[in-house]
Amino acid sequence: MIASLLTNLVMVGVLMSEVSDPPVVWSPSGDWVAFVVATPSVEHSLARFPFFPPENDWAESNATRSDPLGSGRTYRLWAVRVTDGQALKVAESSYSLSSPAWGPDGRGLAFVQVVEDDRDDSLSWEVVISYGEDREVVRRRPLLRRPDRGEVLMAESVGWEPRGGVLAVPDPDHAAVELIELKTGETLRQLDDARFLSFSPLGSRMAFFRSRGDRWELIESDLDLGPESDRPVDLVAQPCQPASWTSDGQSLLYLKPGNPSAEGRQVRLFSYRMSERVPREVKEIESPALPGEQILGSYLSIGADGLDQFFVVQFSGRSTAIAYHQGSHPIDRIHPFSGLGMIGAPSLSPRGDQLAFRFGGPGGGSLPARITLKDKRLHPLLPDDELRAAWIVALAEAAEPGTPPRERPTRLPLAAELGEVGPSQASYKRLAELGSRLTRDLETNPVSRSLRVRPIAFYAYLQQDYDGVDRVLHELTRTAMNADQALRLLGFQAQLCLARGKDQEAREMLEFIRHQHRDEIARIEEDGNGGYTVSRGVLNRVSWPDELWKASEQQVEPRSGTRLETPAEPPQAAPSPFDNAVTPEGAPRSLIEIPPRP
CATH class of the missing domain: 1.25.40 (Serine Threonine Protein Phosphatase 5, Tetratricopeptide repeat)
Incomplete structure (x- = not known):
């Protein structure tokens, strides 16, 4: 049961740059999602609302281009109950946070944070497990310099081994993954130049990407045997999420762009079966990149049985859709915003009835949302006003991004x-x-x-x-x-x-x-x-x-259109350790009273 649930949470992708969308992670029960965001204050967001063309907007022209996330942003880790929007702010920091991982039983939420000591301004790296309002620091060590991975760290999740005894945690300062034993807090293995580790459903095997010059090598290994069991699988472009294990633990699925051709570069799905130890191309998942376009990222999320597959390919210069396949057959294309805006990092719920994703990316500034697959109803995840203001700006930018x-x-x-x-x-x-x-x-x-x-x-x-x-x-x-x-x-x-x-x-x-x-x-x-x-x-x-x-x-006039229906009220959620620690998303507010123009 645990194996099938964990398989739902894993996605894979390739990216032509190091920046990718952070995941929205489902709890094993499907009642909660957890995610990291980096948002400025409400005032800062609304001050840069894109009403004027960019070259004439004072706020836009004076934005800090060297920092993609801008100055004054705060990193927050949220856990949100999807049925009613109740939310718990798990962590808040001026330094980047890793994306989290739920424990196999769904009671704990593990993540990495950087803590500053107010007495001497020294910095420490902490591995934390949150149990609602209670938390446990599994590991702490000092940092010799300020971490600079920023939104890159946001895209990297902690991995929680299905047997419950090992955490795989990303380093806040450079590309590396550390395997930590939960019982003792000791390091079992340090993987340098590595990113995006995923455990097999039974926890005995793992896969990760290791830097190889301008590309990354997918490695499959035995968790208990050490470095001598590392086996190279394939070379891919810059990955943006872990490789995905099938529910039987015998195969890995991953995406990579093919070589350029007359039709353009295409993203393809590959499979690596442990018994064969040969990567095989499964299928092309999206139309080719057009002349002048770049592939910004590609993502996959699969169901427990491997039949339901959801793909997203991000191209520069065009909006994105979520492609839904069953096995080898394309079934549907989902447009949460009717074709407007950039979507990334889809994540299928354990029950298979909802899909979480990020909007407005790629990168750490992307915003979390979910959609119900039966009626395609969209639900932005909005635990605070800072996220509301960020969504207000992102929607306007999506109206005409080019x-x-x-x-x-x-x-x-x-x-x-x-x-x-x-x-x-x-x-x-x-x-x-x-x-x-x-x-x-x-x-x-x-x-x-x-x-x-x-x-x-x-x-x-x-x-x-x-x-x-x-x-x-x-x-x-x-x-x-x-x-x-x-x-x-x-x-x-x-x-x-x-x-x-x-x-x-x-x-x-x-x-x-x-x-x-x-x-x-x-x-x-x-x-x-x-x-x-x-x-x-x-x-x-x-x-x-x-x-x-x-x-x-x-005599050009706007065309008419239809209106979006208001979503129905969701049912109540089952009890969880996080239930006693949540704060309400906010009661319905009245309409703004606008004074008449004098």
Whole structure:
């Protein structure tokens, strides 16, 4: 039973860079998920909401590009009960945390953390097992320097051997895995230049990846016999998750990209059977990479019997889908956001009825979610307001991740509204309804109202709720940080007039904008008599007024779509050691009261 449950939790992948999506790990019962996130404060997230094009957004242009996760982020390890959203914050740190592993009986959660001593600022590396509010430090040792693996460590999980006696823990400072005996806390074996270790279902064997120059070698070994039993299996590109054992413990499954061909590079599933000791290609799992595309990562999650298989391949420049196969037969393609955004690290629940995954990656900034496979209902995992704010920003970025073909005053209207190839309006509505709900949920958070205005306006527009945009338009104009943004907001107001059939009013605004000497415009203000005044002095040479004028001439209007249904209330969960330590996700909040525009 334990073997079949553990097989559900293992996924494999390949990655063309070292950064990959951290896993969302199911408890053996399927009642809980655990995951690591790195999120900034609510204020920091909302301040970088992508309302303006990136080259004109002050927050975007001044972001720290050297740190993919940005400054001021906090690492947190959460355990969330999936049936009702009850959550326990297991760990919190300014240093990266490893992804966790559930014990074979589901009562403990093991992870690696870095602890700083307040007395002398010294750092220690700790291996911890959490039992709800109680915890045990299995191993501690000092660190000679500050760890620098960051989001790379987040993607590496602790491994808990199915017999319960051994932990495989990643090193916070370099690529290495340490095998630790739980009873004594002693090191059984140190695997240098190694990543992503997985145990066989019976615990007697293990597999891991070892660095070999610019590639990684998959190694299969006997846990009890030591280094002399290490057997090379295959060379693959940069791995992003462990190799997966079949439930009988006799085969390994893993993914790797094939050699480039005229059709493009494809990701293939391989199998290695212990009795044969020869890797064999099983099948291609996704269409080839297009010219100019790179494979960012690929992932597999399998069911207990090996029949149900879920694949994700991440390509640069396109959104992702979850491919569902039964054996050798493709069955379905799942689009949690109707084809918008980047998905990674799928993880099938032990019962086989739900799939957890990450959104907005690849990397440690990706966000956790789950989907029910029967009705495809999406459930973002939201134990705190920091994750809500991060989701609000990620959804807006997913609406149009690439470079738009036309320059616009803001990121609205989206390219599809202007006749370009893109998702349907129904897809945007599904995304926007979730974004609007999460923005309303922040009403009780003591964050500045002005930081919520841009998300409110953005998602209301995508839902064609132009009255809703009107109610916050006056506040929106106050969020402009420079002269060009003020002028762009006036262009956005013209867009609203076009969408509502007020063509003459829109043309007057556009005529005003087009006839300004834009190289010197500094600020635009209403004069109180229905007109506008302009002060000058800021250099700007952008052409979006002409593009918007062309749109007005062509009478381009948004298309209609459907709305996302509200998920039904889930049933109550079974008791767990974590049940007595959880804090509520938060009671339903009332809608934001928006004052009418004066």
